[in-house]
Amino acid sequence: MSSALVLTGLLLHAVSGIPGWVFRGYRDGGQRLSVWLAGAGSVLGIIGCLAALWHPPPSGPFLRIDGLAVVFLLPVFLIPALGAIYGTAYWRQNDHPGNGCRLRLFFGLMTAAMGGVTVACHAMVFLVAWEIMALSGFFLITTEDEDRVARAAGLLYLIVTHIGTLCLFAWFALFHLLTGSFALEPIADGIASPAMLTVLFWLAVVAFGCKAGIMPLHIWLPGAHATAPSHVSALMSGVLIKIGVYGLVRALSWLPGVPPLWWAGVLLALGAVSGVVGVVLALGQHDLKRLLAYHSIENIGIIVMGLGIAVAGRTLHQPVLLVLGLAGALLHVWNHALFKALLFLSAGSAIHATHTREIDRLGGLARAMPWTAFSFALGAVAICGLPPLNGFVSEWLVYLGAFHALGIGQAKSWVVAALAAPILALIGGLAVACFVKAFGVVFLGEGRSPEVCGAREAGLLMVGPMLVLVFFCVLIGVAPIVVVPVLDAGIRAWALGEPELVSLSSLARLGWISLGALALLALCGLLGAGLYRRIRCGGVVRSVTWDCGYAAPTSRMQYTASSFAQILGSVFAWVQRSQWRKPGTMPVFPDKTRFRGHILDVVLDTTVKPAFRSAVRFLSSLRFLQAGNIHAYLFYIVAFLIVLLLWKGAA
């Protein structure tokens, strides 16, 4: 029953793009029909997921819906439906007759394929769904394929995703070698040598890390998220990269026995690097969507750190660590899906209104677009992990896991997990700086360019989905107890065979978090009301901002995003490489001048690209071998055959 509902939901998503092709002639008909299909699919799917939670359906030969699948299925159903509604206003068929149909087709297809990956329990089904998902992603990124930048981003994505797929082929081949079947079940104890397990672990990290955007495999992510339409970015950042996390979590549960401690160390280190470097690079960005994309890398880092703590708990036989770490990671998967989708949608409506993604050209949008500004502010508070919103709850769980590691007496292994706490604090502090910058420069102050003047608030179709996401962010922040059953089911499905698993609610006093959140909201409400009364009694004068007596201030004199991030950029200059083009010495009467700044990606721009350039330089010196002369080619073949014969003869 429940699996039928989930599958119908996925099927409806898969076909939701087709009416757009059939009813092309009608103005908005196809578009509306596809939204209804996607919405119906999501409602059915979510009902099915919840039903599967109470009565787990029997697993078939190809499909299985267990707790872990449900955890990842819920965002797969929620975010695309909201994205589709938003898309009807953001990417209207009438405004984009060329690519609107294609976008909706692949939007639905990718949603269905992501669901397919999470419910697959046969390697072939998994791979087919994985590949449909990856290819749909390519077509979504290159929606505006007349743009050279979008084509380049799509190509890079295609290359990286297929490196991942290649590793996945190797993974499943080895899996088949060990178990003799393609059914995805945990490998039995004792049949895999430690070396083989090491290979499987690294293959999983690379294969799924490419999709999840773990640093240094993240190189496709910023460009792809920045060039795709905003609701597609929301889908990719909110859900697609989480499917990579799903793969990693699932693969770790298939590997047998007690994982060695260095696995936890590797995951924690990768998470820490992704978290810190991701947020430092985000700080320097001046493209709003690129900034959000780098924050996805940061949040994936937090999730992987939680996963690392869970693996450490498994190694050290500490169920407390396992439950807290995994619960933090899984809840952060949801939370990031919610607030990152919220941020991309609200950023998208600001971009829709002003037609620019340059942070330093925006400003003062809060007055023209109050709802969008409110949504972005709330998403920003949530993504920084601040109370009373949802981001705090999941980060708190990871912190608790790290602090619980202190209680482990064994040797020095607690240090590995405990170090997560100060690193999370650093990430949190940097995230606050980055989001104050983004929110402040885009929505507060005065507009910095003419584009901003014409901005008007987005319509209900765009604001509505944002408010739904706002609701969920507040709900999980104030009443985290509601998600405990789902998380418990997910943890049980992951740690099969772990004897003394306890419920999350007995480890983390989530009631206190609710109390704290409510107290905070009440205090803010009371103080706000009191302040309002006092201000009203005292009288209000409207004036200009204090300008130090300067006679002719302009809005261009405001602090910009680049100036805001400048001190932090100098503190973290060892990872945030930047290129500046500054004006030189001025004559007595200065002329017009230009200033450009650009942050280099520490992997793509300073490592991968130079490496490929030198490879091309070296290999092009061998180009004479391939001069187009067929006789020469035949000669190569003969020579190669002779070499083979000699080699065989010698053996």
Add this chain to the structure above:
Amino acid sequence: MRDVGIHILLLLLLPPLLPGVIGKTKAFFAGRVGPPLLQPYYDILKLMRKGSVFSVTTTWVFCAGPVVGLATALLAGLLVPFGGHRAPLSFPGDMILFAYLFALGRFFTAAAALDTGSAFEGMGAARELTFACLAEPALLFGMLVLAKLSDSLSLTGMLAGGYPLELGVTAPALVLVAASLFLVLLAENSRIPFDDPNTHLELTMIHEVMVLDHSGPAFGLIEYGATMKLMVTGAVWLRVAMPNAAADSWLGWILFLAGLLGLAVVIGVVESVMARFRMVVVPTFLVAACLLSAFGMVLLVR
């Protein structure tokens, strides 16, 4: 129940006294009479009665800054045990809420600064957030040390003291953490040598420049919230510096009061004998604070 009542009364009434004591100490060093001890109370009360001037640029965020700043300081004050007594709110993991409440206050204070569209306030916001990034890991390293020593996961337990102080291991660790947290305390409360609350040049300020455009009751809330933050962080530091001070009911309160006033005098002395650091040096000192408490943690790895 009685202790909770005293806790809340102290939290609400005591904070403005601390800057008064600091001011008197500085006046003593400068050979002046100085403002009355209760001057901060008079200032705040006067501000609450005044009218407000709002810039035409500002939105609701401008008023959210003072409100959230004070609300977070109040709630954080309820999580910290005063003088060895149990805090009114205490649960495993509350130290994370404590640290993040201040981050929330900072988020809105800095956003309110940017709401005015003034470059000065942008500078202040950027500096405040930059330095906080480096102060937070130091705080968390310190929390790790305290949690390891006390085998507890709530602030009340971590600061209850009572753990054995061995000369070779735990005592040096605690000294390192106390030194680190003192630097954090000075930086978080914008005291000399990190920031000069009395400077008169916008370009060299950190905290004061962020609130340049606030006036009247809103500014009163900011001042009150800042003093409360000083008291709350001071209360944490006191228990780190003297972990085994008696927690007996009345004696505990008296020691706590004496300790807080003593801390205010110490801050006053520091402010009198030192100049403000150059802005570029501040990150170096905060990284040093991180390293101090990280070494404290390393000492505990056995």
